[in-house]
Amino acid sequence: MGSVKRRLVLRGFFAAAAAASVTGCAAVATSARPRVVVVGGGWGGLGAVRALVPGGKVDATLIEPNDGFMSCPLSILYIAGYAPASDFQRGYDVIDSLGVRRVKDRVVDIDRAGRMIKTATRSIPYDFLVLATGLEYMEEALPGYAGARDQFPVGFRAFEQSAVRRQVATFLDQGGHYLITVPKPPYRCPPAPYERACLIAQRMKEKGTKGKVIVVDANKGPMPPPLAKPMLTAMREMYGAQIEYINEVDPKSIDPGKKSLATSKGDIPFQHANIILPMRAPGLIRKAGLGERFAGVELPSFRSRADKSIFVVGDSQGAPLPKSGHIAFGAGQQVGEQILATIAGKHKAADLGDEVTLPGAICWGKVSTSLAIMINVTSSVVVGDPPKVSYEVDPAANAASSKGAMDWGRDTWNAMLG
Ligand SMILES: Cc1cc2nc3c(=O)[nH]c(=O)nc-3n(C[C@H](O)[C@H](O)[C@H](O)COP(=O)(O)OP(=O)(O)OC[C@H]3O[C@@H](n4cnc5c(N)ncnc54)[C@H](O)[C@@H]3O)c2cc1C
Structure with missing residues (x-):
């Protein structure tokens, strides 16, 4: 009974969102499919986009000011002069080929009441908004x-x-x-x-x-x-x-x-x-009233505590999880799948007291070109409580983890943009 009620609430929410978008979004042509706007083409945003697009169920837009992607993980090899920058960069061609509308721009404002994001030159309406804007320096x-x-x-x-x-x-x-x-x-x-x-x-x-x-x-x-x-x-x-x-x-x-x-x-x-x-979440998030230093989210859904049509993934969100690309990408994928399930009326939210596994992390501490320390993080949450995070760390730097880091980088970048 509880889950039936919940599904009805979600359908009701989506119906309301769709109705609002038809009446309130004269700036951009309306679409029959639910509109999902993803802000930020880094780890979290790409996770969301890759999960959302197959099946063509949503009208997906990715807003990102850069022409392409550059990985922070492993880019120390470039910084220290061991590899060219291009080893850590990828274009967005795959995203373009998947039918995602890519807008090369920076979001400057979120009109939560009107369900509209704004850049300096245009307004784009959304039914669901995924924010994956990373962070800024204090x-x-x-x-x-x-x-x-x-x-x-x-x-x-x-x-x-x-x-x-x-x-x-x-x-x-x-x-x-x-x-x-x-x-x-x-x-x-x-x-x-x-x-x-x-x-x-x-x-x-x-x-x-x-x-x-x-x-x-x-x-x-x-x-x-x-x-x-x-x-x-x-x-x-x-x-x-x-x-x-x-x-x-x-x-x-x-x-x-x-x-x-x-x-x-x-x-x-x-x-x-x-x-x-x-570090903290970019000003955009705080200006929109989504959090103080980082955006407040509910777990395991990564849904904003302040706004049910907004999800925040990656380093902008404030749950006490490691700020890792692996987690950002996994949370983005999870949110993309959740949005699709919600639209299909099949999303079942976790109940208070349920224990749910959260996206895991792998971080690499390279100590030389041939040695690294692997940090494997698993986390879960009992709904309503803070997440539980546990670490498994190599006892010493080793060659296998150094190779593992490079394999992980290649595989993850391929999953994002390959
Ligand atoms: C040196 C270093 C090493 C790391 N090593 C690892 C590792 O081994 N393993 C690991 O898992 N993680 C690692 N990380 C962490 C990882 O890079 C971050 O956790 C990850 O980038 C977070 O993803 P994100 O999507 O939140 O942010 P980002 O990847 O930074 O993406 C944010 C995107 O949002 C865009 N954006 C920002 N504001 C706006 C706006 N207003 N409008 C439109 N677009 C906007 C930005 O241009 C950017 O492309 C490392 C980080 C560093 C710095």
Whole structure:
């Protein structure tokens, strides 16, 4: 009885959404099929699009300002000079060939009452909206940073890697102190800052660069905590002369002219700095009233707590799950399937107290071109409670995980855009 009621509610919701769209959407031609708009053509958005399109049941639109995709996972190989950028880039040709309407633009506003998203030049109506907009950096967290952002690229979003690549190349030629700051979680891919330090250190050894990489960590140890031991061991044993690791340091401000970072443990001078800032969902999400720092979602559905026609997947959503591409892609797929099932009147929402498996994560902490530490994350939620997350981490960096990382990258990029 309960599930019949729920299905009726969902049908009722969809019927209401469709009716609103016919009356309220003069800006774009109406469509017989439900309109699903996906914002963001990264990991989460591509998961949703790939699940939504087969069968032609929905009128799907993908809005993304970039011409193509660039992976952050594994792109350290480009940043440290071991692989060309093109190894981590893909075009959207497959998406175009699947009949998805791709709009190369940036969404600037969400009109929730009118079920319409807005770019600078057009309005696009939706019946279902999937937001997969990734994140933005909290520049105000470090006084002195905003005026010098070009000098200190973060490089944790697609295509920003080239600025960090140029900075690293200069450091490798000139030597000196290369600072990497690590914020407190939640931030995108917790192992990534340490991976960056290790691969730059490997390059220093090969090129004979004089100086060191200084990792200034706001945390007690490398994140996530189960990674701390194998990562510290790798940094110490492989790069004892290249990496200095300082834990529990709070950066207070940065002086770009003097090249000095003021911290809770004193001033740290540097020649080059990769300042990895705290992160949050883009302003678009907060402006639309979908959350404070990140979007509030219900689990396991990833449906916005504030708006039943909106789903938020990937790093913009605020459930305490790792900020991982693997999870983003899986959550996008799950939401796409859920929307199709809802439209077909077949979606059965989980009941309060049910335990449901959530999309899993695999993250890779590469410590050299041939060694990596695998972090396998499984999670589940008892509906109504916070999710349970458990980690399985390699006890030591190894060659099998390094190969596994490359295989995973190839397979995942193919699933997204192959
Ligand atoms: C160095 C590094 C290493 C990593 N390694 C791993 C790993 O080993 N395994 C793993 O699983 N994850 C890894 N990650 C994490 C992974 O990259 C992220 O979790 C993933 O990108 C999140 O997907 P997303 O869809 O939320 O955001 P993104 O992939 O960033 O996609 C967001 C998209 O939204 C678009 N967008 C933003 N705002 C708007 C707007 N207003 N209008 C239209 N479009 C918009 C952007 O252009 C972008 O294309 C790593 C990350 C980094 C930085």
